Amino acid sequence: MRRIYLDHTATTPLDPRVREAMEPYFSELFGNASSAHSYGRQAKSALEKARAALARCVGAEPGELFFTSGGTESDNLALVGAARSAKANGRTHLVTSRGEHHAVLDTCEALQSEGFTLSLAGLDEHGKVSPEQIRALAGNTTSVVSIMHANNEVGTVNAVDAIASAAHSSGALVHTDAVQSVGKIPVNVRDLGVDLMTFTAHKLYGPKGIGALYVRRGTGLDPLFHGGGQERGKRPGTENVALAVGFAAAVEIACSSMKEESARLAALRDALEAAIKARFPYVMINGHPSDRLPHILNMSVDSRKMPMEGEMLVMNMDLKGIAVTSGSACTSGSIQPSHVLLAMGRDPETARATIRFSFGRSNTEEDIGYVVENLGEVFGQMAGDKMNTEPFGSSR
CATH class of the missing domain: 3.90.1150.10 (Aspartate Aminotransferase, domain 1)
Structure with missing residues (x-):
């Protein structure tokens, strides 16, 4: 049949070119990127080259990208980390839409148990979120507005740049889930005007188990985990260098042929x-x-x-x-x-x-x-x- x-x-299936790029880091280049010796330095160099490659593809600075285990973790880190950081300044309100991925919706709902309130923007008949809705919902106690760049079910692309402008007028931070759009359409964090952005490898013929979170320099973000200083303290734990190399290869291939x-x-x-x-x-x-x-x-x-x-x-x-x-x-x-x-x-x-x-x-x-x-x-x-x-x- x-x-x-x-x-x-x-x-998506793993691109053979991505697999080839990863293979040395499963064998001879096995070092821990936090080690000071030559094995560690080799791993650290590969990790930072991968970070720089991802940054180029989305218009970020390398220091603004943090590796995670995937899109769900990136969404959680963005929302929980930014919301908790902003809570100290009296910002205890969240805004998202009814059409978000459950990694965003469920995380926002979970934050209600920590004293946050939540407003949900509606969708029009085509699945779009209007900037006017966001302007009306966001206020001086709003910590984070999270609206996806492109809907994972129907494919509708939101005007995230206008949404970000509306949200920023209230002083809120803006997060977008760009898991489905990176490598498919042009995505530039500066053009979008967002403070935080999620994307991942396995939607782009890369490996499962790795994603990234863009965090605009100067954005407050509390870590979800504790116990190490990796990823500049925002995401502790031994970095998976092989997956990071594969992620970068997949994104470079996708962006070059996009x-x-x-x-x-x-x-x-x-x-x-x-x-x-x-x-x-x-x-x-x-x-x-x-x-x-x-x-x-x-x-x-x-x-x-x-x-x-x-x-x-x-x-x-x-x-x-x-x-x-x-x-x-x-x-x-x-x-x-x-x-x-x-x-x-x-x-x-x-x-x-x-x-x-x-x-x-x-x-x-x-x-x-x-x-x-x-x-x-x-x-x-x-x-x-x-x-x-x-x-x-x-x-x-």
Whole structure:
């Protein structure tokens, strides 16, 4: 059976060039970057070269980047560390949106047990957060405003620069989760105007288990962990040099080929979207029509026209050899409707009957026809005699 991977927002395969860059640091270059001898100095040099490479790709200074175990830890460090630091100055209010990744939403909710209050900005019908909302919600007690750069489920890109300007007018710090956007679209921390930014390696054909947090110089940030002085005291623990080297290699490869690869992925996404719209009139496309990532296409079956057992869509596509998901990989095991789609105004049944396609380097034009034909078969099988399957199967 033919197999097609269309879940590159969940994770990506390790690029062979990245593996090659990492391999020496699993063997002969095994030193601890905190050691003073030659083995340690070799490791420290590789670590700092990796940090500098990441900094160049996002417009930061090397000293403003801190290695973590991944996007979730970076989000936690940004929110908890900045909020606790600002609490001493009477800033005990947080602002985020209803469409954030749970690494942000759950962390903000957890901070309420420490005396913080939380305001949630809504999403428009395309999944955007408006700067005007942020300006209205943020006040002189707001410590951190956290709004993602690009939504991981529907691909909508927020105007983070305008959001940051609105938040800064109240004196709040601004964090953005850019896990899905770095390496896909241009990301520059100076242009965005943010104080903190999360990104990670495994969405970019790098290794799992490593991420980074950008912290603008001068930003207050309490560490989550204690027990060592690594990462300038912000993230103690022996650094994983091999993963840092792999992270840097992956980001450099992605950024150097971003213009051409993003255009290629956008063409594949647009071709699939056009085919779905033409063939399946019961399907709704989720996300902004233009301000979106090049590789994500999110669609739902409109429950007003055709009720469907949404949790079976992904499983039946998998039986056809097509790997897709219903939303965030961190929550796709749940049968609950997407909180992002609910915030965009979709009803629960439509939100459940959702597929997210996310393209990557392995995908080609030949995949489009195969996906559309098998999607039609899945729709027909699931709908049974509850519908006239002709509109799904026709090409008119």
